[in-house]
Amino acid sequence: GCAIHIYSDDPIICYGFTSTEITIGGFLALPVHTLGKEYIVASYLSPFGHDGIWGPCYTSVVAAYNNTKVRFILGGTESTVTKGGMKPEEYKDYSLNKGDVLLVASGSPFSDLTGSRVIASKPVGLISGNYCTTIPVWQTTCGYTIEMELPTNTWGKNYFVTRIKDRIYNSIIKIFAKEPNTKIYRDGKQIGIIPNVGGVYGVGYLEMRVSEGFARCAVISGDKPISVTQYNPNREDDGVNLISPFQMVLTPLEQFQNELLFNAPWVQD
Numbered sequence: 159g160c161a162i163h164i165y166s167d168d169p170i171i172c173y174g175f176t177s178t179e180i181t182i183g184g185f186l187a188l189p190v191h192t193l194g195k196e197y198i199v200a201s202y203l204s205p206f207g208h209d210g211i212w213g214p215c216y217t218s219v220v221a222a223y224n225n226t227k228v229r230f231i232l233g234g235t236e237s238t239v240t241k242g243g244m245k246p247e248e249y250k251d252y253s254l255n256k257g258d259v260l261l262v263a264s265g266s267p268f269s270d271l272t273g274s275r276v277i278a279s280k281p282v283g284l285i286s287g288n289y290c291t292t293i294p295v296w297q298t299t300c301g302y303t304i305e306m307e308l309p310t311n312t313w314g315k316n317y318f319v320t321r322i323k324d325r326i327y328n329s330i331i332k333i334f335a336k337e338p339n340t341k342i343y344r345d346g347k348q349i350g351i352i353p354n355v356g357g358v359y360g361v362g363y364l365e366m367r368v369s370e371g372f373a374r375c376a377v378i379s380g381d382k383p384i385s386v387t388q389y390n391p392n393r394e395d396d397g398v399n400l401i402s403p404f405q406m407v408l409t410p411l412e413q414f415q416n417e418l419l420f421n422a423p424w425v426q427d
Contacts, residue, residue: 194309314410
């Protein structure tokens, strides 16, 4: 019963947004009719801070209908463990009713939930991120990340990854496959293959810089449907100030529209 149900007589757009003294983050809340039954999680490693404190990564499954059966299959890295003791390739089954939220969190530093699969009997929402992470993980200043995932039935084969304004180096991306043995291309040249649908790093997903060298735009594509999540690194990555880490699930070319409404949150100093 922890979910918040927002509804209206006419179509609306809804954002979830949080702001603290040290970090901000937000996501576009997808409407119920766009939710799906299958997802692959994109979070980020839980770093171990210099003060001994670490921020867990997490994913949350939100049920839109009663009597929803959910199977969670853990991915991540070889060292990943959840707060409940799950290890990679293990799974648990849950039963959720409308408004219920299943929260899965990492249980140790350097654990990652990325590559985990969520399979449900009815459409659900999936929101993933990290309480306070450093991107890449070896940096010192952590930030809050959050994003609402896209179900696998909305994935496409072509993604345009843009450079982030003022950044010197390229973003980090994670790439996921809807079908086994999916070939991955950058600007038309093959750069890898994803053997499995979800799972641990290198087998269930790929992680890399968009490109070597200075920041540029690139086209990431697959011979089968894929998903791409873009990660903006911390300010230590290139010394650019006023930059916080964030993650952003990209929209495939197949989902592009002729008309878009753009909204940006305003934060008072």
